[in-house]
Amino acid sequence: MRHLALTTLAVLTLAGCASLPEPRSQPVMPEVARAPAPEARPCPKEVPADARCFTGEDAAGSFYWIALPAGWEASRGVLVMHAHGGPADTGPARAERSLEDLQRWAITVRAGHAWAGSTYRRGGYGVTMAAEDTERLRQIFVRQFGQPRRTILHGQSYGAGVAAKAAELYGRIDGQRGPYDGVLLTSGVLGGGSLAYEFRLDLRAIYQHVCRNHPKADEPQYPLWMGLPADSKLTRAELAARVDECTGVRKPAAQRTPQQAANLAAIVKTVRIEERSLIGHLNWATWLFRDLTQLRLASRNPFTNVGAMYTGSGDDAALNRAVARYAADPAARAELDKDSRPEGRLAMPVLSFHAIHDPTAFVELQSLYRDQVARGGSASRLVQVYSDEREHSYLGEAQYPALFTALLQWVDRGDKPSPRSVLALCQGFEATYGKSCRIQPDYQPPPIDARVTPRPH
Incomplete structure (x- = not known):
């Protein structure tokens, strides 16, 4: 590696x-x-x-x-x-x-x-x-x-x-x-990279809590900081279809079901991103995270959401109790910081x-x-x-x-x-x-x- x-x-x-x-x-x-x-x-x-x-x-x-x-x-x-x-x-x-x-x-x-x-x-x-x-x-x-x-x-x-x-x-x-x-x-x-990209771990965790289709229940489960298993055949088009199924994000607002509208609002308000950028950010939090964590950091995690208290979901207490939490590997984070973090x-x-x-x-x-x-x-x-x-x-x-x-x-x-x-x-x-x-x-x-x-x- x-x-x-x-x-x-x-x-x-x-x-x-x-x-x-x-x-x-x-x-x-x-x-x-x-x-x-x-x-x-x-x-x-x-x-x-x-x-x-x-x-x-x-x-x-x-x-x-x-x-x-x-x-x-x-x-x-x-x-x-x-x-x-x-x-x-x-x-x-x-x-x-x-x-x-x-x-x-x-x-x-x-x-x-x-x-x-x-x-x-x-x-x-x-x-x-x-x-x-x-x-x-x-x-x-x-x-x-x-x-x-x-x-x-x-x-x-x-x-x-x-x-x-x-x-x-x-x-x-x-x-x-x-x-x-x-x-x-x-x-x-x-x-x-550790500070600029960490919100995408939030996105993966919150999206999965809301939509539960990345990964689906019948697919191999993995820690979300990995992005995607190395042997996964998931395509960007397939991921976009899953996101749309859950949130209706590619449809006009009037064509979304009430559940889709609620799901979309919970995700974008909690992660504080725009609707139009949801699929793009998920792409980075999938394929780029796979490259970064598995190929560049020897399958170690540089990100953490431990201690993050999310707000904006509509039921923040339930979200914060149930959302997946991940602690960073200190050595992986230090390596990413050495590669990318400015000293000013x-x-x-x-x-x-x-x-x-x-x-x-x-x-x-x-x-x-x-x-x-x-x-x-x-x-x-x-x-x-x-x-x-x-x-x-x-x-x-x-x-x-x-x-x-x-x-x-x-x-x-x-x-x-x-x-x-x-x-x-x-x-x-x-x-x-x-x-x-x-x-x-x-x-x-x-x-x-x-x-x-x-x-x-």
Whole structure:
């Protein structure tokens, strides 16, 4: 079995120059030296027609795409390294994944920046692994196209957790500044896997108490933190059908039976999630939990709901008496924390952006990350911006070039942004990218305990 603890790659001993924009001379990872050169490919239609695109596979098994805007030159250009979200796929790496990311984030190239994104060497969970794979691709880029004037690390969703980890792994190398000049975190799953994912154990336990069909009574029983037995053939479509049978969640509210409506309300009110995200969260709490606990943590449980007192079900006393309880394996939790939990030590500016009504990554995770950064002594290097939107994967388009501009002004000139200054930049980009600025400059998210049922740790 492959555990989360991975052999530290040679990049952790790299040296970098403190002065910029002079190139930083760094020995490459061994896998970079063995990697074939990227191959030129036609760009997808979402990217400007005059851009140049390249793709390849590195020696560790990660696939990648690279896109360069017309006229891009390393000596005066910006490279945005993209750490993708998920991890929805739990099998081998798919080459198509990086292409899909480039298509979604073509705004980066349209804004004039080079873009590079890795699939990571495999699907499934592994934050440090993904940070290493992203850094490896950065080195491949530099080897092929030169040292950019600035390098920004952009993490989206789960990838924001990857970027937050990379900001600490590569922030300083041998006492000198590392390869990334700034970090942009969007729609971030932040705070580390044990804290950010634990509510999905609540979901599995409460869903099973209410619906009793995942697993069904005539199926093999298992502790719910396992996600699913390794040999189970259950499909996502079959799970969705079970959820719909119990809750009617895929039907209009008027077509649900009274029992379905009551079941659905008990689940979403107690776990504090939106109806539209129920099946998605259950998918992660099934297949991702199987990958995380069985393949990465040697069938050990990093989550606990011992001591959690659930409210909102309609009969909380009965729920709390009967719901399944699980205690975390301390070693498994420590291993997951080592892989994914930030220490809050930042050596470069970090700008974070999050929708207030994000149905997938709760906005309260930003409070968790803010507190971690404050404890790490780096509060002055973090700025958090919020928009009044209800989406997760992609928000109002004009906001992204504004965020890149604000971060680069902070890096280049020391002009630390504020939510209000980012809003002003965004409004200036609306003529090009459409009216899509939804930034709320005075918003502050509640603490994580306002969304996730607290428990003693």
